[in-house]
Amino acid sequence: MNIASFIARRLVFQKNQSFSRFIIRLSTAATAISVAVMILAFAFVEGFQYTVSSKVFSFWGHLRVQQQLSSTSGLAEELPVEKNDTVYRTIKANPNVALVDAFATKSAMLKTNETIEGVLLKGIEKDFSQERLLPFLIEGKWIAFDDSLQNNQVLISQYTSRQINAKVGDKVLIYFIDNNSTVPRVRPVTVxxxxxxGIEEYDKTFAIVDMNLIRRLNGWTATQIGGYEVTLKDYKKDYSTNNQLLDQLPVVWFSTPLREIYPNIFDWLALQSTNKQVILIIMCIVAVINLISCLIILVLERARMIGLLKATGATNGQVQVIFWNQGLIITLTGILLGVVLGLGICFLQQATGFIKLDESAYYVATAPIKVIWWQVLLIIAVTFFVSFIILFVPSLLVRKMSPVKALRFE
Incomplete structure (x- = not known):
């Protein structure tokens, strides 16, 4: 029988009421809370970054390819360019490219009998990958494309709908300025x-229409577009893919990552990663201080036991192992409870969405969760490793205790 482990278990799992029992439970609970908070912080941050970035990319893709440099605001109209098979094939040939869709934009005003609202019309073609935007459709149906040039349907945001008091099926007038005239022209469309x-920059700005409507409003030919939007298989490779395309595209074509067009959103997401690292450091420090304090108190409270063990022939190393095992049991129990608590809250949030957020501030109405298992294992490993190192510090007090003084310790 391992005497040190036996004594450590008796000290940790003793049933009688004592101060050391309270300290052990408090230390275990603090370790569990630290681990749970780290798991929740990582899961929430990953959920935020994945969900918000998916929304941003779903609407505009990851890259824009045009014959002009994109405006940093993302609100400028494009110059017309002819569809280019060479450019299209070059983009599609890149192994990280999933989808390539043509687009064009046009500034306009939407008017009903009650009010008027400015929008930027985004024109798309019938082969547009609509599965990217269908999750955001809350009323009505997707634009019905046909081969004629008379498709006058428009998809508007909930914000715009409320501003102009327009519902699905209502007629709306589009006012726009012709390049050859200062007098606004009017076109009727149907919602x-x-x-x-949930992204304010999108919902307050864009309305989606058939590309042919943009062509009619701008006086373009049936083969002219504003550019291509590119959706990647891995969004983290947007800059590397962008650099590859810049080297391969014709000299008059440019490629721009969406992260440079909407930097405010991605700067905010990057800040969440910093918060995640800060939380990890703080929680590790809390766990360390907690474990050190606990073991120091336990060593001091068991001073007479230490003196008795030394007086009966126990070596410093044997007594140290008792408190090391005691700390190890506390750490492992705390980690296990923390993992159960942290993952339990994560799965509960995924199932019920009980944690609500202000969508105007966070871009989502419910706190998103994304559990990445290697991060959970990293939290467990870091907590255990740090605790393992710290376990040696308080146990060094044992070496400085003489049996005589320890037996007289009150």
Missing amino acids: SGIYKT
């Missing part, structure tokens, strides 16, 4: 559906 992304 086919209403979308909501």
Whole structure:
């Protein structure tokens, strides 16, 4: 029988009421809370970054390819360019490219009998990958494309719908300025559906229409577009893919990552990563201080036991192992409880969404969760490793205790 482990278990799991029992439970609870908080922080941050970035990319793709440099605001109209098979094939040939869709934009005003609202019309073609935007459709239906040039349907945001008091099926007038005239021109359109992304920059700005409507408004030919939006298989490779395309595209074509067009959103997401690292450091410090304090108290409270063990022939190393095992049991129990608590809250949030957020501030109405298992294992490993190192510090007090003084310790 391992005497040190036996004594350590008796000290940790003693049933009688004592101060040391309270300290052990408090230390175990503090370790569990630290681990749970780290797991929740990582899961929430990963959920935020994945969900918000997916929304941003779903609406505009990851890269824009045009014959002009994109505006940093993302609100400028494009110059017309002819569809280019060479450019299209070059983009599609890149192994990280999943989708390539043509687009064009046009500034306009939407007017009903009650009010008027400025929008940027985004024109798409019938082969547009609509599964990217369908999750945001909350009322009505997707634009019905046909081969004619008379498709006058528009998909507006919930924000715009409320501003102009327009519902699905209502007629709306589009006012725009012709390049050859200062007098606004008017076109009637029908609201086919209403979308909501939760991203203020999108919902307050864009309305989606058939590309042919943009062509008619701008006087373009049937083969002219504003550019291509590119969706990647891995969004983390957007800059590397962008650099590859810049080297391969014709000299008059440019590629721009969406992260440079909407930097405010991605700067905010990057800040969450910093918060995650800060929380990890703080929780590790809390766990360390907690474990050191606990073991020091336990060593001092068991001073007479230490003196008795030394007086009966126990070596410093044997007595140290008792408190090392005691700390190890506390750490492992705390880690286990913390993992159960942290993952339990994560799965509960995924199932019920009980944690609500202000969508106007956070881009999502419910706190998103994304559990990455290697991060959970990293938290467990870091907590255990740090605790393992710290376990040696308080146990060094044992070496400085003489049996005589320890037996007289009150």
